[in-house]
Amino acid sequence: MNAAPVKPVERRLPSEEAHALLGLTRELVERELLPRAAEFEAAGRFPREVFGILGEAGLLSLPYAEQYGGGEQPYEVYLQVLEELAAGWLAVGLGVSVHTLSCHALAGFGTDGQRAAWLPGMLSGEQLGAYCLSEPQSGSDAAALRTRAELSGDQYVVNGTKAWITHGGRADFYSAIVRTGEEGPRGISCLLIPGDADHLSAAPPEHKMGMNSSPTAQLHFDGVRVDRERLVGEPGQGFQIALAALDSGRLGIAACAIGVAQAALDQAVEYAGTRRQFGRPIADFQGLSFMLADMATQIEAGRALYLSAARLRDAGLPFTKEAAMAKLFCTDTAMKVTTDAVQVLGGYGYTQDFPAERYMREAKVLQIVEGTNQIQRLVIGRHLTRV
Incomplete structure (x- = not known):
């Protein structure tokens, strides 16, 4: 049985634009999410097309600058959009949250050139992102991560395994927190890795008790080469980026x-x-x-x-x-x-x-x-x- 239509929550919003945005979100939830949710969850089917629809509507870029294709909305508004999406289908609401998280490093710590080159595609809905921090042996203790990126000429060579990655194997790009230096938080950096990079592979999705339409998988980096220009922030700044x-x-x-x-x-x-x-x-x-x-x-x-x-x-x-x-x-x-x-x-x-x-x-x-x-x-x- 499909969920009932989402009942509008009375909200105090900061602008008429925000009211219109919430109205659009509710329309999309009723038209695109609710009719699919039960069927896709039962089949374990990833709703990639839904994220494309949300991207076209501007819902994948809400808290980011208009200069790069974002909605430049306050977090107060963005979070209420997330709430509406999750009420209709958690896999989609959480997926939008993960995508927004995966754009955060570049938007907050990238150079002007990096943002101009990559952020518009990430915010347009053409690309879906994933955030790579956890590993099989480092979850809560994120500073103990072992995935290593060694600088070789103008490229980093990445080896290791990331775990519990939402959109793992389906994302177009990964914001990956990796070790480039000494042990501990000071030796950690952030790389923006294309989803189709050579020698990057995903394990079969985890069998979970819920959110079956949202793939969660390990990622294996076996000598993945990443251009040095894809380092976000300074070397050793990755842990700060991750916490932010x-x-x-x-x-x-x-x-x-x-x-x-x-x-x-x-x-x-x-x-x-x-x-x-x-x-x-x-x-x-x-x-x-x-x-x-x-x-x-x-x-x-x-x-x-x-x-x-x-x-x-x-x-x-x-x-x-x-x-x-x-x-x-x-x-x-x-x-x-x-x-x-x-x-x-x-x-x-x-x-x-x-x-x-x-x-x-x-x-x-x-x-x-x-x-x-x-x-x-x-x-x-x-x-x-x-x-």
């Missing part, structure tokens, strides 16, 4: 989480209003109505938290702690709300006839990606206790 990207990416995950939670709540409310027991709708029973009230309250709190962090970012203020808080709270909320939605639907919630069970399976990964929620607690705690 993750702060923004965590807000993207938070917005996606609230989208999934909202979709689950909408389904639960609709079902509770039509399902009758003991002669009346089950929504009339206090125990269930209280559950719905808690779900709605948690969603509104999560939305306010990620938007507050986004406004700090838009103002040019530090937001690392707030991004970690938003990612932590919103993804935990998504897990709880989707679990409760399955409970509201009872036996039907446990079947694939309704998307509630898919929402629950999808919510789990959001507590893991872009830094596990245990890592978020470490980040928050360090900010609270540092002198």
Whole structure:
């Protein structure tokens, strides 16, 4: 069964342009995402054509400069677009977040020449990106990565394996964090690697409990040659670039989480209003109505938290702690709300006839990606206790 049409959320937006953008997003969700989601998830089919449609509509470039084909929208607006997309289909919402993350290094740390040469194609929708940080033995401890790039003349020669790469094997370019020098964070750099580079290959996609239409795979670099001009930032600046990207990416995950939670709540409310027991709708029973009230309250709190962090970012203020808080709270909320939605639907919630069970399976990964929620607690705690 396809998900019900997304119910518009009342939003306070900073401009008429932003209102129009959210309206366009909702139209695309209803026309392009909702009719495909259940079928593509069941078949494990990657919706590459959908990303092309979103690119043509300008939704793959929202937070970046108009000079390079971006939408130059505040993060506050971009994240609400992500939320709407994720409410319709998490694989697409998360995919847009990953693509935006993969453009971050070049947009934020590239030279004017690099941005002029490569950013327009990345932002137009012609190309889809992926972000390569994690490795089989370095996830939370990203500074321990081993994939190495050795300078040979005017090229870097890259060897190693990246893991858990969203769009792995399907992306047109990879923002790859690699080791070019000493051990530890100071020996790490960032390379922009073409997806069709020789000696770059992808393993078969991982078999996951959710988001089956979004390929996640290891990437193998076996002597991949990358022109020196594709070094983004200075040698040794890669770890700084990675952390800056993750702060923004965590807000993207938070917005996606609230989208999934909202979709689950909408389904639960609709079902509770039509399902009758003991002669009346089950929504009339206090125990269930209280559950719905808690779900709605948690969603509104999560939305306010990620938007507050986004406004700090838009103002040019530090937001690392707030991004970690938003990612932590919103993804935990998504897990709880989707679990409760399955409970509201009872036996039907446990079947694939309704998307509630898919929402629950999808919510789990959001507590893991872009830094596990245990890592978020470490980040928050360090900010609270540092002198």
